[in-house]
Amino acid sequence: xxxxxxxxxxxxxxxxxxxxxxxxxxxxxxxxxxxxxxxxxxxxxxxxxxxxxxxxxxxxxxxxxxxxxxxxxxxxxxxxxxxxxxxxxxxxxxxxxxxxxxxxxxxxxxxxxxxxxxxxxxxxxxxxxxxxxxxxxxxxxxxxxxxxxxxxxxxxxxxxxxxxxxxxxxxxxxxxxxxxxxxxxxxxxxxxxxxxxxxxxxxxxxxxxxxxxxxxxxxxxxxxxxxxxxxxxxxxxxxxxxxxxxxxxxxxxxxxxxxxxxxxxxxxxxxxxxxxxxxxxxxxxxxxxxxxxxxxxxxxxxxxx
Amino acid sequence: xxxxxxxxxxxxxxxxxxxxxxxxxxxxxxxxxxxxxxxxxxxxxxxxxxxxxxxxxxxxxxxxxxxxxxxxxxxxxxxxxxxxxxxxxxxxxxxxxxxxxxxxxxxxxxxxxxxxxxxxxxxxxxxxxxxxxxxxxxxxxxxxxxxxxxxxxxxxxxxxxxxxxxxxxxxxxxxxxxxxxxxxxxxxxxxxxxxxxxxxxxxxxxxxxxxxxxxxxxxxxxxxxxxxxxxxxxxxxxxxxxxxxxxxxxxxxxxxxxxxxxxxxxxxxxxxxxxxxxxxxxxxxxxxxxxxxxxxxxxxxxxxxxx
Amino acid sequence: xxxxxxxxxxxxxxxxxxxxxxxxxxxxxxxxxxxxxxxxxxxxxxxxxxxxxxxxxxxxxxxxxxxxxxxxxxxxxxxxxxxxxxxxxxxxxxxxxxxxxxxxxxxxxxxxxxxxxxxxxxxxxxxxxxxxxxxxxxxxxxxxxxxxxxxxxxxxxxxxxxxxxxxxxxxxxxxxxxxxxxxxxxxxxxxxxxxxxxxxxxxxxxxxxxxxxxxxxxxxxxxxxxxxxxxxxxxxxxxxxxxxx
Numbered sequence: 001x002x003x004x005x006x007x008x009x010x011x012x013x014x015x016x017x018x019x020x021x022x023x024x025x026x027x028x029x030x031x032x033x034x035x036x037x038x039x040x041x042x043x044x045x046x047x048x049x050x051x052x053x054x055x056x057x058x059x060x061x062x063x064x065x066x067x068x069x070x071x072x073x074x075x076x077x078x079x080x081x082x083x084x085x086x087x088x089x090x091x092x093x094x095x096x097x098x099x100x101x102x103x104x105x106x107x108x109x110x111x112x113x114x115x116x117x118x119x120x121x122x123x124x125x126x127x128x129x130x131x132x133x134x135x136x137x138x139x140x141x142x143x144x145x146x147x148x149x150x151x152x153x154x155x156x157x158x159x160x161x162x163x164x165x166x167x168x169x170x171x172x173x174x175x176x177x178x179x180x181x182x183x184x185x186x187x188x189x190x191x192x193x194x195x196x197x198x199x200x201x202x203x204x205x206x207x208x209x210x211x212x213x214x215x216x217x218x219x220x221x222x223x224x225x226x227x228x229x230x231x232x233x234x235x236x237x238x239x240x241x242x243x244x245x246x247x248x249x250x251x252x253x254x255x256x257x258x259x260x261x262x263x264x265x266x267x268x269x270x271x272x273x274x275x276x277x278x279x280x281x282x283x284x285x286x287x288x289x290x291x292x293x294x295x296x297x298x299x300x301x302x303x304x305x
Numbered sequence: 306x307x308x309x310x311x312x313x314x315x316x317x318x319x320x321x322x323x324x325x326x327x328x329x330x331x332x333x334x335x336x337x338x339x340x341x342x343x344x345x346x347x348x349x350x351x352x353x354x355x356x357x358x359x360x361x362x363x364x365x366x367x368x369x370x371x372x373x374x375x376x377x378x379x380x381x382x383x384x385x386x387x388x389x390x391x392x393x394x395x396x397x398x399x400x401x402x403x404x405x406x407x408x409x410x411x412x413x414x415x416x417x418x419x420x421x422x423x424x425x426x427x428x429x430x431x432x433x434x435x436x437x438x439x440x441x442x443x444x445x446x447x448x449x450x451x452x453x454x455x456x457x458x459x460x461x462x463x464x465x466x467x468x469x470x471x472x473x474x475x476x477x478x479x480x481x482x483x484x485x486x487x488x489x490x491x492x493x494x495x496x497x498x499x500x501x502x503x504x505x506x507x508x509x510x511x512x513x514x515x516x517x518x519x520x521x522x523x524x525x526x527x528x529x530x531x532x533x534x535x536x537x538x539x540x541x542x543x544x545x546x547x548x549x550x551x552x553x554x555x556x557x558x559x560x561x562x563x564x565x566x567x568x569x570x571x572x573x574x575x576x577x578x579x580x581x582x583x584x585x586x587x588x589x590x591x592x593x594x595x596x597x598x599x600x601x602x603x604x605x606x607x608x609x610x611x612x
Numbered sequence: 613x614x615x616x617x618x619x620x621x622x623x624x625x626x627x628x629x630x631x632x633x634x635x636x637x638x639x640x641x642x643x644x645x646x647x648x649x650x651x652x653x654x655x656x657x658x659x660x661x662x663x664x665x666x667x668x669x670x671x672x673x674x675x676x677x678x679x680x681x682x683x684x685x686x687x688x689x690x691x692x693x694x695x696x697x698x699x700x701x702x703x704x705x706x707x708x709x710x711x712x713x714x715x716x717x718x719x720x721x722x723x724x725x726x727x728x729x730x731x732x733x734x735x736x737x738x739x740x741x742x743x744x745x746x747x748x749x750x751x752x753x754x755x756x757x758x759x760x761x762x763x764x765x766x767x768x769x770x771x772x773x774x775x776x777x778x779x780x781x782x783x784x785x786x787x788x789x790x791x792x793x794x795x796x797x798x799x800x801x802x803x804x805x806x807x808x809x810x811x812x813x814x815x816x817x818x819x820x821x822x823x824x825x826x827x828x829x830x831x832x833x834x835x836x837x838x839x840x841x842x843x844x845x846x847x848x849x850x851x852x853x854x855x856x857x
Contacts (some may be wrong), residue, residue, distance in 0.1 A: 037416055066570060087600055093416060094362045096600045101549040104591030113586050133424045222545065226427045229420040237416060280434040286427035294421065298412050487720040490727045495709050497700045504660065504694070506715040511769060515721070567812035 004136035009259045010252065011134075015144045017251025018151025022206035023224060024231040025158060025245035026199020033171060033236020034192050036085065037093050038276070039100035041228070042221025043107035044080075045202050048073040048207025049216045050111060053120050062125040069208030070201060078198020081193060089192070099223025108218040115217055120209040147209050154202070155244055162240055171195065230290045245301060250286050257285040312564065313474075319404025320470050324463045333462065337534075340466045342574045343473040344530045349554040349566035350476050351523035356552065356562035358484050359516050360496030362419050365406070366551050369399040369521045371433060371543025378538035379439060381448040387604020388451030388459075388512050388529075395529040396522045402429075403521025407514045423545055433540030444539030451533055460535050469530060473567070476523055483519070492516050493561070553595055613638045613777055613807040614659075619668035621654055621831075628654040629665065630831035636777065641808040643818045646828035647851065652811050653695065655782050655828065659809065660692045661685040674775060686715070693766035693810075695782045701755040705746055705765055708754055709737035712772035737772065737795035744768045744798065760791040767798075776809045784817060796820055819843070827851065 027041050052069030056062055084103055123256045124143060131139035162168035170191060173181050182188045207221075214220065231250050235242025262278025269277070292300065306314075320339065327335040330466045348370055376395035385391060410421045434442045452457040459465045483489050495502045495509045504511060532538050541547070550573065558569025576594070580587035616634040620627070628651045628742045636642045647651055649805065657663040659670065661682035677685055686692075700708050710733045714720060717732070728732060741747050744764045749757060757765065763783055770778055783799070784792045796817045802808065812818050818825060819839050826836040829851045835842060842848055 033414075037419060083595065093419060094356075094552075094556070095420060095599055097362065097364060098549075098552060099596045101552075102592045102595035102599070104592070105546075105588045105595070109586050109589035109592065113589060226424060226545065229560055230424050233417055233420050233424070276436070276438060279437075280432055283431035283435045284428050287424055290421070290424060294409055294413065294417075299417065320747050437658045481721050482726075485726045485728065486724055487714055487722040487727045487730070487733075489723075490707075490711060490714065491720045494703070495698055497702050498698060500662075501694075501700060501769075504683045504686060504692055504698075505712045505769060507720070508683040512720070520857075 004134070004138045006208055006256075006260070007134070007136050008138055008140060009256055011140060011144065011148070012259075013255035014248065015148045015151070015251075016119050016255055017248040018155075019149055019206050019210060020228055020231050020251050021151060021244050021247035022154060022202045023228045024235070025154075025240055026202040027228055028232045028235065028237055028239065028243045029195050030172060031232065032197050033195055034089065036088060037096045037100065038085065038106065039097060040080065040084075040103040041199070041203055042223075042225030043104055044073050044203040044221070045210070045224060046107065046111060046218070046221040047076050047208035048204030049122075049211045049220065050115060050207075051204070052119070052208035052211055053122050056122070062128075065210055069155035070204050073207065073215070074197055074201045077204070078197050080200075081196045085196070104222065107221075112218045120211075120216040122216060124212050128212075143212060147213075150205075150209065154205070157258065158240055167194070179253070208235025227286065230286050232300070233290055234293045234300060236302040239300070239302040242300055242302035249289070253289055254282075255284050257282040261285070301304060309563075316564075316567075317354045317474060319472075321467070324466055328375055328463075328612065336462050336466050338578065340462075340469050341531075342571050343466075343533060343567075344468045344527050344534055345551070345554065345574065346474045346567040346570040347473050347530070348524050348527040349551055349558070349570045350473075350480050351520040351527065352551050353555045353558075353560065353562075353566045354480055354483065354492075354523075355513075355516050355520045356555050357562070357565065358489065358496065359492045360512060361411070361513060361517065362552075363410075363422040363517070363520075364419050364545065364548050364552065365409045365422035365424070366520070366524060367545070367547035368406075368426035368543045369403065369524035370528040370531060370547060370551075371538075372399050372402055373431060373525035374532035374542050375433065375439070375528075376525070377451060377529045377532040378445065382439065386452050388453045390451070391451050392526065394531045396525045399519050399525025399528070400522040403518045404514070407517035411510055411513050411517065423548070426543055426548055427545060430543040430545075432538050433543060440539070442540065444449060444537060444541070447532060447536050447538065450536065451529070462513075466534065469534075472526070476526070477563060477567060480523075484563075488515070494587065535580045550605060613640075613673060614809070615669075615671040616659070617654070617669045619670070620666050621663065622660060622666055626692075627831050629646070629668075632663060632668070632828075632831070632833055634826060634833060634836075635810055636807050637678075638807055639804045640823045641803055641821050643810040643812060643822035644828055645665055645812065645815075645818055645825060649830075650828040651831040652828055653781070654831075656692070656695075656779055656809075656811055659779055660690070664815065677831075684742075686773060689773070689776035690779065691770040691773040691777070691817060692779035692782055693770045694786045695785060697759075697762040697766060697768070699754045699762065699765055704739055704751050704753055705741060705757060707748040708765060709768050709772050710734055712769040713737050713740075716773050740755050740768045740772055743771075745794065748771075760787050763787055763791075763795065773828065776807060778802070778806050779811075780808060781811050782813065783810075784812065784814050792817065 023041065023045060027038065030038055048069045051072040053067040055068030056065030080103070080188050084099065086098055128143045128146060130142050132142050132145060134140050162171060168187060170181065227250060230248040231243060234249065235246030261282040262274050265278050266274035323339055324336050325326060327333060344386070352363070352366045355363055376398050377391045380391045380394060406425045409416055410425065413421060439445055457464055457468060484493070491502070491507050491512045495507060495512060528542065531542065554566040554569035554573050555566055556569065557572055558565030558567065577587065577591065580590055614636040615726070616632055618717070618725050619632040621629040632655060642656065644652055654663065658665050661677070661680060661684070665678065669676060671833065672685070675688070677688065700711065707728070710727070712732050712734045719837065738747070738750060741750050744767060746761060746764055746768065749761060754765065763785065767780070767783055770780070784795050787795060792814060799821055810821060815837055822839055824836060825839055825842045826833050827842065827848050834851060835845055835848050
């Protein structure tokens with residue numbers, strides 16, 4: 001366990017955190033402003049990944065794949081909102097959970113019909129392959145650094161939009177008091193569609209960036225979605241700042257835990273015991289963290305209401 | 306005889322008559338199928354207590370199904386195969402887990418509660434996957450089915466079927482008594498109007514937590530039964546998909562009704578069987594069907610029977 | 613019975629309660645009146661335990677209850693009725709009152725006996741409904757009761773707690789003349805047996821029932837005294853311009 005290894009894992013954690021943030025930002029806004037539990041958010045992530053792969057295979061161009069992934073997910077998201085989610089505004093959360101659960105089953109199976117159940121292979125263009133030398137002397141994949149950079153740029157853009165533009169002001173107002181915003185005569189329908197589209201696009205972006213790193217297969221969305229829930233619960237519903245803080249915390253804790261908990265444990269208990277307990281504890285770490293945060297702040301770190 | 310009592314008499318007789326009929330028709334498959342439906346009906350009944358009557362949208366209830374099954378499986382690995390020991394441990398472990406999870410979760414409400422219960426269930430799921438010694442992702446076969454000092458052979462499909470039938474009817478009856486007792490009234494009142502309940506002196510937290518623990522324990526029993534039914538345990542039992550299925554059974558059958566969970570479980574599993582017969586991609590049909598049923602068919606099947 | 617000292621509650625720049633001094637003697641009916649927006653609802657909510665004050669103390673029967681929340685205050689004998697009817701709509705009127713009786717009876721961790729067959733709950737509930745004139749409507753779903761019957765149900769549930777102090781928040785809100793007269797008559801029978809804080813707009817009721825009246829304007833109590841003194845006070849008249857006084 002060297003310092004360069006720790007730093008490397010820290011970078012991995014930040015990069016994973018950034019992915020979580022992309023998913024969490026959209027979801028927390030949808031939850032906060034539209035009071036809509038959308039379990040199918042993970043499906044949008046999956047759609048982004050698959051469309052990107054399809055685009056690349058069809059045209060041979062990475063850029064085309066990215067464009068298709070991003071724009072395609074935006075379109076799918078808006079169609080989803082129009083057809084399946086509009087009837088759910090104002091209905092209780094149980095109904096929303098059940099309907100979006102049904103959507104997940106539908107999307108997962110649709111993807112399986114179109115592309116099969118196995119993992120898809122995604123290739124990277126030459127300029128994204130390869131490694132970069134860190135100041136610690138070890139090598140780190142270029143692609144992961146790019147992902148990290150993209151995520152930070154998006155975070156900055158979001159910060160700008162939310163704090164400096166009129167749209168952002170509406171979003172913040174909607175997150176704290178949606179009835180008031182409607183009463184002020186703002187076109188709520190349009191605001192909802194825009195917010196939802198935002199979220200869908202971000203999820204698609206996360207998905208298409210995830211392709212080369214994680215397995216592209218049906219059901220991939222739900223694996224990350226539940227961690228995104230943990231992020232939002234820790235950060236507070238409706239708060240983008242909370243989503244960022246929560247995402248970084250969860251990403252770093254999860255990654256470092258998986259990498260170092262077993263060796264750390266092995267220094268205090270026997271190696272075979274650490275072998276069994278390490279991964280088990282590591283997988284539970286972020287949920288325990290969530291439980292701790294909740295017992296102190298039941299509405300998350302940055303409560304918007 | 307009241308309408309309700311007549312309904313249950315018919316149900317009991319019909320279900321009791323199934324094994325001999327299926328045997329005579331040479332279709333033992335149905336004994337297995339209906340047995341599975343009854344076991345999941347127990348799980349759905351337990352969820353109905355907190356969801357239908359208590360208004361607590363717990364999206365992680367399948368965790369107790371998994372935990373109960375693993376309790377049986379793990380004890381079996383260490384040589385404890387007697388059901389007299391395994392099943393109380395399964396129930397007790399689930400009660401404890403529900404107490405721990407509930408203690409944290411029930412302080413929250415609304416969207417938070419849904420996400421948190423889901424997250425904790427997923428935690429147990431990942432825990433199951435990471436335990437390589439018990440099969441990890443693939444799960445493992447039971448060393449042997451639970452034994453009951455020779456009184457009952459769970460390997461005999463028909464005896465096991467009747468045990469499940471009996472336990473299902475007991476679970477439904479116990480839930481019925483709880484729901485109409487003083488405790489049940491507080492639970493239902495808190496769901497109906499929390500501000501009013503607080504104003505007359507009920508502290509919602511303690512009643513909800515108790516209901517949560519009872520529901521978890523009952524589901525643990527279903528888990529133990531399930532492990533014996535499939536003779537196999539897998540982390541998938543605790544997955545969110547399973548939790549969602551349980552919720553659908555409760556809704557389809559009719560929330561806050563006695564027969565609802567059983568009807569919902571039967572309906573959902575029958576629908577699955579039929580769809581599976583048509584195509585391997587049956588979920589692409591089931592998904593939208595569930596969506597439509599929620600949007601249009603809120604009162605559930607029990608509304609038809611007024612049960 | 614009740615002592616309120618320096619009760620303060622602000623919402624940002626708005627002082628909903630501004631250092632309120634208030635007390636209720638045992639057996640007294642103390643009415644609270646004031647124009648809309650005076651902060652009466654905020655005041656009642658803090659007394660009931662639904663809102664935490666920013667500053668100040670609430671002492672009930674000699675005990676400082678400021679930090680206690682609503683369920684515990686209710687169990688100590690502080691019962692309230694809601695201004696906007698808040699009952700169990702899916703349950704019958706009898707069920708509603710029986711639940712209040714049940715809350716009074718101690719813990720409810722009984723899991724087997726049918727609560728609806730429990731005479732210890734049903735009998736007192738029926739008696740209360742009869743007293744309020746709702747006896748014939750006992751088995752009607754609360755959702756199907758008329759507005760006036762809802763107000764009566766609110767009072768019945770508060771009484772079912774066998775309270776020492778009643779917080780009645782506009783019990784006659786929205787009632788017609790005849791119903792109001794009946795309710796005033798009924799509340800009159802409670803005088804002396806319970807300590808009552810009565811928030812009301814109906815001046816007829818206030819002057820017939822109150823032993824003392826406090827006038828709340830912009831979160832402050834501007835006057836407290838016997839009904840005649842309040843009626844004659846120029847300060848109160850000025851604050852109430854446009855209202856009946």
